[in-house]
Amino acid sequence: MALNLNQPDFFQNPYPYYAHMRAAGKPFWLPQKTTGDGVWLFSRYADALTIFWEVTAVSKNIRSIRAPGASTPFDLAMLHRDAPDHLRLRRLVASYFSMQYLGQLEPHITLVTDALIRDLQGKTEVDLMADFAEQLPMRVIAHMLGVPVNDLPQIRAWSLVLADGFDSLLASDEVLLNQKSAMLALLSYVEQLIVGKRQEPADDLISFLLHAEAEGKIRRDELIGMAGLLIIAGHETTVNLIGNGLWLLLSHPEQWALLQERPELMPNAVEEILRFESPVQRTSFRIAVEPMELAGMRLEPGQQLGIIIGAANRDEAEFPDPDRFDIQRTPNRHLAFGMGLHNCIGKGLARVEARVALGRMLALCPAPHLLNEQPQWRKNSFFRGLEALPARIA
Numbered sequence: 001m002a003l004n005l006n007q008p009d010f011f012q013n014p015y016p017y018y019a020h021m022r023a024a025g026k027p028f029w030l031p032q033k034t035t036g037d038g039v040w041l042f043s044r045y046a047d048a049l050t051i052f053w054e055v056t057a058v059s060k061n062i063r064s065i066r067a068p069g070a071s072t073p074f075d076l077a078m079l080h081r082d083a084p085d086h087l088r089l090r091r092l093v094a095s096y097f098s099m100q101y102l103g104q105l106e107p108h109i110t111l112v113t114d115a116l117i118r119d120l121q122g123k124t125e126v127d128l129m130a131d132f133a134e135q136l137p138m139r140v141i142a143h144m145l146g147v148p149v150n151d152l153p154q155i156r157a158w159s160l161v162l163a164d165g166f167d168s169l170l171a172s173d174e175v176l177l178n179q180k181s182a183m184l185a186l187l188s189y190v191e192q193l194i195v196g197k198r199q200e201p202a203d204d205l206i207s208f209l210l211h212a213e214a215e216g217k218i219r220r221d222e223l224i225g226m227a228g229l230l231i232i233a234g235h236e237t238t239v240n241l242i243g244n245g246l247w248l249l250l251s252h253p254e255q256w257a258l259l260q261e262r263p264e265l266m267p268n269a270v271e272e273i274l275r276f277e278s279p280v281q282r283t284s285f286r287i288a289v290e291p292m293e294l295a296g297m298r299l300e301p302g303q304q305l306g307i308i309i310g311a312a313n314r315d316e317a318e319f320p321d322p323d324r325f326d327i328q329r330t331p332n333r334h335l336a337f338g339m340g341l342h343n344c345i346g347k348g349l350a351r352v353e354a355r356v357a358l359g360r361m362l363a364l365c366p367a368p369h370l371l372n373e374q375p376q377w378r379k380n381s382f383f384r385g386l387e388a389l390p391a392r393i394a
């Protein structure tokens with residue numbers, strides 16, 4: 001079945017479309033200019049699990065479909081690699097995503113959050129996206145990698161252009177051209193940054209990777225790809241988790257009041273935000289390399305497949321009353337961070353950032369008043385987040 005998600009109301013509320021897809025029980029064909037001709041999309045929770053755990057019949061090697069000369073170092077990052085290189089690259093940076101490292105990072109995250117909230121309190125009307133949700137993840141990933149804070153506005157601008165290109169629904173030739181130049185600009189920025197770090201190493205992830213390069217554990221092009229991926233994946237997603245969380249909690253005042261009364265519910269609330277408005281709505285590149293039977297369909301080698309995470313996370317077969325936002329929901333085995341070998345390496349970091357951001361907001365700014373009853377969602381079917389979240393700080 002061909003899928004036309006390019007409806008005016010889809011971006012405001014994709015969930016009725018997703019319900020229709022799950023009920024049909026079949027995969028939908030999404031034409032896609034970015035990689036090949038298109039992708040078969042699966043929307044049910046059970047099919048999502050099968051795909052996430054399939055390691056032999058499915059490959060993540062995006063270079064297999066690139067035209068000669070069209071690949072960039074971004075394609076060499078772990079997201080787009082298979083065994084054994086995938087595990088080599090993932091293991092290399094694992095200590096930066098460990099509980100121990102996150103425990104050391106949390107006081108810094110709290111410090112940055114409190115400073116941002118103090119700035120908000122100096123104003124009467126604010127945009128909780130631009131002034132808060134966007135700021136925290138960018139500053140945290142910059143701190144981890146050793147990226148100068150002054151470069152963040154430029155990085156944010158590249159990231160927004162890249163995100164438009166990810167969304168194959170609206171990817172015109174012009175969008176794709178812009179995406180390509182933003183990608184090249186980002187990668188050459190990263191290359192320059194690396195040269196600087198080689199001269200002046202510091203206590204950061206990029207300097208650590210340079211050391212690993214000297215030991216022959218990672219190649220220079222892989223290092224550039226890794227740093228580029230971490231800069232983008234490390235903020236574009238968590239920005240929306242925090243923004244979606246503020247919107248959901250403030251537009252459900254009874255849930256906000258419950259959290260105020262019982263702050264110990266915060267970890268559970270963050271999981272429900274991740275399920276209800278998943279910041280990453282679809283999986284990244286996957287291609288069948290062996291024949292596969294799935295949802296009554298036979299996929300042949302060379303066909304691309306993907307999961308609509310936003311649809312699987314509203315599947316009534318897994319989540320009772322799936323369209324109800326309930327911070328006390330349990331169990332909540334959502335798929336917002338993916339699953340299997342390529343599950344999100346940054347999930348612990350995203351969780352800490354969201355808990356701190358929402359928790360400090362609740363404590364220091366207990367009664368923000370939203371100025372729009374229904375804010376504008378970004379026109380992007382891949383990343384789900386708000387354009388803006390105007391509010392008055394009481």
Ligand code: HEM
Pocket residue numbers: 078079080090141229230233234235237238241278279280282283284285309335336337338339341342343344345346347349350
């Ligand atoms: C709310 C925040 C986040 C969400 C919803 C999210 C979502 C995801 C998802 C769904 C995947 C799997 C993609 C697939 O299987 O096709 C993934 C992978 C990945 N994420 Fe995240 N992510 C978040 C935050 C982060 C952060 C903070 C970082 C880094 C600092 C990060 C880095 C990565 C990387 C490197 C991968 C590839 C892992 C691999 O291939 O082994 N993510 N993420």
